[in-house]
Amino acid sequence: MKYISTRGNSPEVGFIDAILAGLAPDGGLYVPKEWPRLDEDVLAKIDDLPYYEVAAIVLKSFAGDDLSLETARAICAQAYDKQWHDNDIVPSREIAPNTYLMELFHGPSLAFKDVAMQMIGALFEYCLDRRGEKLSVICATSGDTGGAAVEAFKNKKNIELFVLMPDGRVSEVQKRFMTASGGDNVHALILDGDFDGAQTLLKGLFADKEFVKEVKLAPVNSVNFARIIAQCVYFLKSAQVLGKKSKIDYVVPTGNFGDALSGWVAKKLGANIGMINIANNANNALAIAMKTGHFQIGESSVATISPAMDIQIPSNFERVMYELANGDEKSRAQTIVDIYASLKAKHQFDIAPDTLAQIGKEFQSSYADDETTRIAVNDCHEKTNEVICPHTAVGWDAIKNCRKDNPIILLATAHPAKFPEAIVEILGINPDLPNFVSDLFDRPEKYEKLALNENIIKNYIRSKI
Numbered sequence: 001m002k003y004i005s006t007r008g009n010s011p012e013v014g015f016i017d018a019i020l021a022g023l024a025p026d027g028g029l030y031v032p033k034e035w036p037r038l039d040e041d042v043l044a045k046i047d048d049l050p051y052y053e054v055a056a057i058v059l060k061s062f063a064g065d066d067l068s069l070e071t072a073r074a075i076c077a078q079a080y081d082k083q084w085h086d087n088d089i090v091p092s093r094e095i096a097p098n099t100y101l102m103e104l105f106h107g108p109s110l111a112f113k114d115v116a117m118q119m120i121g122a123l124f125e126y127c128l129d130r131r132g133e134k135l136s137v138i139c140a141t142s143g144d145t146g147g148a149a150v151e152a153f154k155n156k157k158n159i160e161l162f163v164l165m166p167d168g169r170v171s172e173v174q175k176r177f178m179t180a181s182g183g184d185n186v187h188a189l190i191l192d193g194d195f196d197g198a199q200t201l202l203k204g205l206f207a208d209k210e211f212v213k214e215v216k217l218a219p220v221n222s223v224n225f226a227r228i229i230a231q232c233v234y235f236l237k238s239a240q241v242l243g244k245k246s247k248i249d250y251v252v253p254t255g256n257f258g259d260a261l262s263g264w265v266a267k268k269l270g271a272n273i274g275m276i277n278i279a280n281n282a283n284n285a286l287a288i289a290m291k292t293g294h295f296q297i298g299e300s301s302v303a304t305i306s307p308a309m310d311i312q313i314p315s316n317f318e319r320v321m322y323e324l325a326n327g328d329e330k331s332r333a334q335t336i337v338d339i340y341a342s343l344k345a346k347h348q349f350d351i352a353p354d355t356l357a358q359i360g361k362e363f364q365s366s367y368a369d370d371e372t373t374r375i376a377v378n379d380c381h382e383k384t385n386e387v388i389c390p391h392t393a394v395g396w397d398a399i400k401n402c403r404k405d406n407p408i409i410l411l412a413t414a415h416p417a418k419f420p421e422a423i424v425e426i427l428g429i430n431p432d433l434p435n436f437v438s439d440l441f442d443r444p445e446k447y448e449k450l451a452l453n454e455n456i457i458k459n460y461i462r463s464k465i
């Protein structure tokens, strides 16, 4: 399986090179040169297979000759083992007529990011062992990626993990997952700025090829296609289980567009999926662009009660624009290069009308500000007795704008106990942390506060490897 860059100016690479590099050298994102599709007989049996087996099939189909099916199965068996607190890994329940809640938060850090990160942890360990290499794994986090990465990589040999989080923009529980893991190879960095600032700094680090080589830097943000592969498994599995009579529509609380893209990728694999409804919070540049074709961002993101979605520039939207743009590989890559040049210079870009029409066939969008989100937490609790986290609530609000032709699965992206401040304020209920993390606030913390400055971060990383 070959991977190419959305910006068209990087050599083709194999699967393992694509995921260990994460970002293409030209600053683009890797996509498969040809998209795999599962055979009908494989699709027909997904329903009966345990989660890790489905994951192994998906992983193998994107890895091609780089991994055997046995190896993929061993990696996925390790990833979806006893650190999961539900036997179904991602259980779905009907909470209202034809409306299902898929709980993605039964992993070790209580957010959907665990589903992918656990697979990546096992996958990276295998690849590094096989090659006898070491890696500096890095992520910028709006809250949950960091905790999931810490749980996936702590105490793994051959890996140092660097987590960049924006100061004051993550909940106390989220922060503790990053600072109180006890892993010697975990470096939690609190930066003065917002998530977009941290993500831009990260891109800056990767633009310095010498530095990347020197410290062997790899990102595990959803720019890394491995995240997308792992996440499309739960779309595939749930669509095959619940979509026997009709297609399934999804509602996906969205920040960086990684999860929403994963749904689209599952559809390409052959999953019985209809519409993917993306739900933004007050940082609604993407939701508006999907309706109007005009993408425009402000000076900085707005802080909301769904902080993991406080993102203005959804990095994975690049992959969809690339795939759905008109023309051959070369002209589509040029479209992407032009878009990002415009974004850099003018904080805006326009999506070509025919591309927008293609996007509209696969995705719909809506958004909710904090007030609407609070109402949605309440509304869901009143109607279904479920306590949902504020991110999931942004999705609950979106349901009212969705077509109702097909059953809807709403992705519950985090455990409500990860955001107790908001839930107490809205519902007057204090959601309990599950037992396995009830000592989170008693564990010692370890972190550094650093300026949002490329050189400072580079020197810090150098000093730790």
Ligand SMILES: *Cc1c(COP(=O)(O)O)cnc(C)c1O
Binding pocket: 111, 112, 113, 143, 144, 145, 222, 253, 254, 255, 256, 257, 258, 259, 260, 308, 309, 391, 392, 413, 414
């Ligand atoms: C990361 C995250 C999101 C957004 O997911 P993207 O893949 O970035 O769109 C939504 N909710 C929660 C709880 C998250 O942690």
